[in-house]
Amino acid sequence: QQQVKxxxxxxxxxxxxxxxxxxxxxxxxxxxxxxxxxFPGKGPALLIAIRPDVSEKKEGRFTISFNKSAxxxxxxxxxxxxxxxxxxxxxxxxxxRLTFGEGTQLTVNx
Amino acid sequence: GAVVSQHPSWVICKSxxxxxxxxxSLDFQxxxxxxxxxxxxxxxxxxxxxxxxxxxxxxxxxxxxKFLINHASLTLSTLTVTSAHPEDSSFYIxxxxxxxxxxxxxxxxxxxxxxxx
Numbered sequence: 001q002q003q004v005k006x007x008x009x010x011x012x013x014x015x016x017x018x019x020x021x022x023x024x025x026x027x028x029x030x031x032x033x034x035x036x037x038x039f040p041g042k043g044p045a046l047l048i049a050i051r052p053d054v055s056e057k058k059e060g061r062f063t064i065s066f067n068k069s070a071x072x073x074x075x076x077x078x079x080x081x082x083x084x085x086x087x088x089x090x091x092x093x094x095x096x097r098l099t100f101g102e103g104t105q106l107t108v109n110x
Numbered sequence: 111g112a113v114v115s116q117h118p119s120w121v122i123c124k125s126x127x128x129x130x131x132x133x134x135s136l137d138f139q140x141x142x143x144x145x146x147x148x149x150x151x152x153x154x155x156x157x158x159x160x161x162x163x164x165x166x167x168x169x170x171x172x173x174x175x176k177f178l179i180n181h182a183s184l185t186l187s188t189l190t191v192t193s194a195h196p197e198d199s200s201f202y203i204x205x206x207x208x209x210x211x212x213x214x215x216x217x218x219x220x221x222x223x224x225x226x227x
Contacts, residue, residue: 034215043203043218044154046112089153091215096142096207098216100153 003027004092006101013108019077021104023090026071030092030099035064035075038087038103047088048075080108113137114206116219123194124227131189131222133204140206143187144216145179148201160187184208194226 006023013019025033032051036044050057050064050073057064063076077084085108090101113136123129133143142161146154158174160166160181168174176198178190187206191198201223205216 032214036218041201041221041223043114043116043205043221046215046217049215093215096159096213096216098144098156098205103151103153105151 003099004090004101006090006104008104009102010105011107013080013106015080015082015108015110017080017108019075019080019084019106019108021075021088021090021106022072023074023101024070024072025092025099027092027094027099028071029094032093033064033066033073034091034093034098035062036089036091036100038089044089077106080106082108082110084108111137112212112217114140114204114217114219116204116222118222119220120223120225122225122227125195126193129191129194129224131191131202131204131224133187133189133206133219135185135206135208135217138206138208138212139184140187140208141184141213142207143181144205144207145177145187145189146203146205148203148221154203157189191224194224196226199224199226 004025034049035047037047038044048062061078066073088104115134117132145157157172158166158168166179181187203221205218
């Protein structure tokens with residue numbers, strides 16, 4: 001059973017636009033919510049993460065919005081650039097175990 | 111901080127041979143290491159979890175005799191694919207977590223592409 005659902009599966013955005021990726025979870029035991037960025041042929045790299053007691057976290061052009069009551073969280077990429085084209089995975093941690101979403105393939109057109 | 115390396119980055123082998131993949135945490139002590147497998151355009155699939163000095167815990171459906179995992183030190187874990195077959199061809203990624211700030215999540219290596227002919 002997929003415990004973290006991610007959408008959309010793919011996303012095409014024009015340069016300078018806002019990319020938005022959404023995730024929903026079921027397990028209330030999750031206590032840490034990281035986002036990973038993965039380029040083809042590379043391992044996932046930690047991008048930004050949030051704890052459930054915080055509603056928003058911003059690091060540069062990347063912002064996580066977190067809605068604990070709705071059990072949803074999202075990644076916003078402002079001023080999207082062609083170099084942001086990659087696959088993005090949301091995830092949730094319970095203990096040491098990481099549960100991934102299905103991934104979103106983002107393409108930013110120049 | 112939180113750098114994890116893998117070696118080799120890619121390997122081609124003949125069917126029936128064994129292949130060893132190394133995973134190292136370079137700047138922190140990895141109390142727990144994880145091994146994942148990833149198929150094209152799919153998410154990561156956890157294969158096993160290992161704590162330093164302990165036997166690995168394998169996920170359901172993963173053959174422990176085929177995928178041997180050793181976590182002998184706080185900076186090194188190895189995955190050995192024994193008697194590899196073409197269906198074992200995949201992208202293998204390790205990750206690590208440690209103590210303090212390094213325990214919040216997992217830090218991933220660059221991956222190893224295995225092709226079994």
